[in-house]
Amino acid sequence: MVEFRCDVPYPVEYKSGRQRKGRHEELQLCAQAVCLSEMFGVTVDRGAIYWHGSRERREVPFTDSLRLEVEHVAAAVHEMMAGSTIPPPVNDKRCRDCSLRESCLPNVVAAKGRSRKAVLELFEVMTP
Numbered sequence: 001m002v003e004f005r006c007d008v009p010y011p012v013e014y015k016s017g018r019q020r021k022g023r024h025e026e027l028q029l030c031a032q033a034v035c036l037s038e039m040f041g042v043t044v045d046r047g048a049i050y051w052h053g054s055r056e057r058r059e060v061p062f063t064d065s066l067r068l069e070v071e072h073v074a075a076a077v078h079e080m081m082a083g084s085t086i087p088p089p090v091n092d093k094r095c096r097d098c099s100l101r102e103s104c105l106p107n108v109v110a111a112k113g114r115s116r117k118a119v120l121e122l123f124e125v126m127t128p
């Protein structure tokens, strides 16, 4: 969601669960702010994350270091896309509430990887 404060966009990212460890939610929010800055031609210097599971809302200032990290992640994603390869799904507890779960199918893809590995190892000759 985007709120407006004195005509300046203020992104608010809604999460279904509770607050988690890590910077990934702040990075996502800051990336949204970068897009809003470019769309509206204004500086977006803060936003907020709301966790529905715990009914908490926290304001996130977009510091220089957070913006720099967003730049690095964006460059890494561009590089990955140029190489036409994507990393395998993490297939862990992060997937449980992920909105991409139905498209990503982490269980199926991870199982495919295990099957492929089993086929590749099927005729491996073991030496004593």
Ligand code: SF4
Binding pocket: 088, 089, 090, 091, 092, 094, 095, 096, 098, 099, 100, 101, 104, 105, 106
């Ligand atoms: S469902 Fe896919 S995109 Fe979502 S956390 Fe799991 S591996 Fe990542």
